[in-house]
Amino acid sequence: MEFTPVVSEVNSPYGGRLVERVRKHVPEELRKVEIPKRYALDAEKIAVGAFSPLEGFMGSGEVESVLERGTLESGLPWTIPIILPLWRGLEVEVGEEILLTHGSEGFAVMTVEETFRLDRRRFAERVYGTLDPAHPGVRQTMEMSEFAVSGSIELVKRITGDRTPREVREEISKFGWKTVAGYQTRNPPHRAHEYVIRTAMELVDGVLIHPVVGELKTDDFPPEVIVESYKVFIDEFLPKRKVLFDTLNIAMRYAGPKAAVFLAIIRKNFGCTHFVVGRDMAGVGSYYDPYGAQKALKELDLGIEVIALGEAFYCRRCDGVVSERNCDHDGDLRVKISMTQVRRMLSQGVEPPREMIRPEVLTILKRSFERSDSSLKSSK
Ligand SMILES: [Zn+2]
Known part of the structure; x- marks a missing residue:
């Protein structure tokens, strides 16, 4: 074990010290x-x-x-x-x-x-x-x-292409950011995600977009689709000087507030000073209070600041993506934005509207849908 000090101290690791355990020589008889x-x-x-x-x-x-x-x-x-x-x-x-x-x-x-x-x-x-x-x-x-x-x-050897906390911390210090928000996701970006990311950008120097791709539910999009759609979205729509993108290969724990706490701790270890928490983070079905994650994180004080946001949707009257905290219009003027809805429309052959998802991202999702559709047909 070698001890090397952490280069960037944007936010200290959880518990105070970044664990780095590497073995160079492995006895053959193991x-x-x-x-x-x-x-x-x-x-x-x-x-x-x-x-x-x-x-x-x-x-x-x-x-x-x-x-x-x-x-x-x-x-x-x-x-x-x-x-x-x-x-x-x-x-x-x-x-x-x-x-x-x-x-x-x-x-x-x-x-x-x-x-x-x-x-x-x-x-x-x-x-x-x-x-x-x-x-x-x-x-x-x-x-x-x-x-x-x-x-x-x-x-002994890395098994994923993910950057390590040390490497992400080095990137953060190259950018010169003093504040960084970790953005947790397990989906390709739709317009409500975009609203949340842009809102975070108003508050911090940079955002670490950090999708969990290791092991997801079978009805989540595959990792390569999440990565490809984010690359296009970031490339075409976000300011490069404010975004760091990397994958986080872990099995997603769908444990609602408890998973949110775990995911926040991980982002602190990657150097984030802030953590963005929207509605129903790491939830599944209707097992958890949609704002339970925000509550749990605020109560615990993990040493990472919570950016708690309301649910975003498209409002026909406001003519834009807004949230329940800045729009009071009637429910029937609201277009709910969710990946479940996007998937449902795609599987029914209906084109999700651009108020829900950007056409540039949709193209990638459609291609993935056609691929999985034809593989289903050919396997029969
Ligand atoms: Zn409105």
Whole structure:
């Protein structure tokens, strides 16, 4: 382990120090353990410090503390346990070093600290606030192994093209920004997203547009479509001197306010001073209070300022995209803007209006829809 000080201190990492754990030499005799994608992504993010101050997958005490009190054992607020399930039949010994692989390639060394049993029902109920199997997080939790293994992680090789917190911090300092807002999304940009991004630009020096693309619901758009549509949107419509764009490959946790807290902590680690929170962040279905995320973040004071915005829509009377906080016109004058609606229209062969989504972005979405449509047909 080498210690190198953080170059940019726009905002200090969560817990005070950016975790950076890298291993250059890996003994050949290390046993290889293949892990599924969502956990491999977490391992990489732990090692590069996106989850600072975590240095590894959580043990039973830490998991219990997060579930029971909403904090790490150190007392620092933390809402989503970061765990590595251990499949039955896979034996590991405490103290042993194993080489984690994903797609047969060794990418991280884990030093096993503890194996323990997980109460999956309790986990699901505490994290997602429901046991409804229709909730994607609950379903995923109940399908996990009931055993988990904890231990520190050192990265041998990156498995994603994401910039690390250090690299993003370096970019921020090159721009010379004093304030940066993290913008969380898991969708291609529509006009309400645009309203939110532009509003943030009024308040801070720069915006980090940082879509989560690692593992999404099957009805979310695929990562390459999100990236391509953002590139076009930024290129054609936003001031380059105020935007940093990068992907965040992690599994999306659809845990509403708890996920929002987790996502805000990550952006603090990437150097953001502010975090933009619109309506129903990281929600799914109608499980969560649409403004619960804003409330939770304001109460916790994580060391990242919250830019809390109302729901944006197109108003026919105002003739523009506005929000419930600056337009009082009747509901029937409002055109609701949501990606669910855009998708529904596309699947029905209806063209979503430009008040909802820019034609430049729509072209990309349509192409993606045609591709998935023809692959469905050809697979029959
Ligand atoms: Zn209006």
